Each structure stands twice: as C-alpha cells, then as structure tokens.
Amino acid sequence: MEKWVSTLSKELGESPSPKFIKEVYVNQFQQIMDIRLEPSKPTPAEYNIFERETKPRHLSTDWLYMESPRQKQGRAVKIAHNIKMVEADHKAGKLIRVRAEVEEDILMDVNITGDFFIIPKESISELEEKIRGLRLDEAVLLEVVEDYFSEYGPESPGVTPRDIVDACMKLKTHI
Numbered sequence: 001m002e003k004w005v006s007t008l009s010k011e012l013g014e015s016p017s018p019k020f021i022k023e024v025y026v027n028q029f030q031q032i033m034d035i036r037l038e039p040s041k042p043t044p045a046e047y048n049i050f051e052r053e054t055k056p057r058h059l060s061t062d063w064l065y066m067e068s069p070r071q072k073q074g075r076a077v078k079i080a081h082n083i084k085m086v087e088a089d090h091k092a093g094k095l096i097r098v099r100a101e102v103e104e105d106i107l108m109d110v111n112i113t114g115d116f117f118i119i120p121k122e123s124i125s126e127l128e129e130k131i132r133g134l135r136l137d138e139a140v141l142l143e144v145v146e147d148y149f150s151e152y153g154p155e156s157p158g159v160t161p162r163d164i165v166d167a168c169m170k171l172k173t174h175i
Helices: 008-012 018-033 044-059 122-131 137-151 161-174
Strands: 074-080 084-091 094-105 106-114
Touching: 018 122, 084 161, 106 122, 106 161, 122 137, 137 161
Parallel strands: none
Antiparallel strands: 074 084, 084 094, 094 106
C-alpha cells in the first residue's frame, strides 16, 4: 500500500499547517470555478437537514454495514451483427476495468477505469486513443502501450503496461 499512497509530509518534506491546506483548497476552488468563496457557518436550514437527515443516515446500522452490490466478472452485450459492448476486470496491483465496443476483434472504442490513478490524468484518455482501432492482439497491444509509457512516462503506481494489456486481452474471453 505504501507504494500507492503518499502524504503531504512526504511530498513536501514537512507537514503543512491545516490553515495552509485550507488556503490552497479555497484558492483552487475559486480559480477553477471562477467564484469568490466567503467563510460562513451553516444556515439554520442546512444545520437542520444535517441533524435530521444526513447524520442519522450515516450513523445507522444499515449504512455502516451495507453490502456492496455484486459485480459481474465480465460481460458482453451484442449491439449489432458483429459489434459487442464488452467489459472485463483485471486485478493487477490495482483493479483495472476495461469497457470496449468491439467489432469482431477490433477495439472500436475503449474506456479504461479502475481503482488506480495515473499521472498526468490525461494519460489514460491518450492511451485509450492510441489503442482505438487496434486488434485484440497481445503483441500489438503490448508494443503500443509500452511505447506510450516509454515516450510519455506516465506514472501509475501498481499498474504496468503489461497489466493494461492483460486487462484488454480479458475482453477476448467475452466476445
């Protein structure tokens, strides 16, 4: 787990103060959303909603012990004569889920998600674009994915180019 999770102290070399962290958040929200935030306390109506609805729900036994919905290991839905929407999960260092529109064995469209992260975040959509139109051929996919990682150097702790290819190849078992 340590190789996937970091801390502000580790990244900055010291622990930032809570005040500093709040200032960074406020500044980023203001900049991204093009708004001006003003400090304030919850209104009586907001506090009432919290006390009456939110707090009891999040402290309830149902909430605390709820079971996650069962996940299917993979599936395919035929959407035309030789076109399917296919989904497959692959557990590497992290979970990788691939959803793809596959025509025969060609990746017409692909979406890669999971419980991993990649830096920079745009890397995953760029990688999806690189493998769109390719056959579900292990050697071809591995070459393209490894070339992408070599050329652009994205960081994805717990996920290797091989893991992404293995996840894509699992689609083949459902088409």
